[in-house]
Amino acid sequence: DTEVTQTPKHLVMGMTNKKSLKCEQHMGHRAMYWYKQKAKKPPELMFVYSYEKLSINESVPSRFSPECPNSSLLNLHLHALQPEDSALYLCASSNYGTDEQFFGPGTRLTVL
């Protein structure tokens, strides 16, 4: 299985809602990533988990809260988001220390 899956594909939420994005991979990768991508822009790194521990937080606002329950799963908990947080949220995984990242299809998030 060489696939990263993400759910949901689309999400519309209000600024007071709490929601979660989910990501799963079964390639045995020990590095997992969350990216945010706006239209016509490159992916922007948010968080990195290495061996299920948060290793990098790129100064992301606390309304985004990542969680790595086990080596296959990665969640991104969302609370009190702003309209400018509307974007494509991409999950990726890789073997630790390598640059070949496998991306999921993303969750298209709209904050009203």
Added chain:
Amino acid sequence: GQSLEQPSEVTAVEGAIVQINCTYQTSGFYGLSWYQQHDGGAPTFLSYNALDGLEETGRFSSFLSRSDSYGYLLLQELQMKDSASYFCAASSGNTPLVFGKGTRLSVIA
């Protein structure tokens, strides 16, 4: 900090060859990767260069010159399906990938 520069748009004719350049400024540089992203899709890995020289994978080749802080992606025998955005990305030390702003390739008939 790290920064990468690549052209914003390139147009090429079906069947032709196109080169997308990338220059980088990265402390502790490890290697340069290339990713392809179709509209509405996710980035997919194309190639990685850590050493100087050319790496070939089918119709795609990637080149790196560490002394010039420069690399390029070469696409041969262009097909319509190659129309996409192409990102160069650099890694360094324990810092994960930093992506360039992307080059939008349009292949025309």
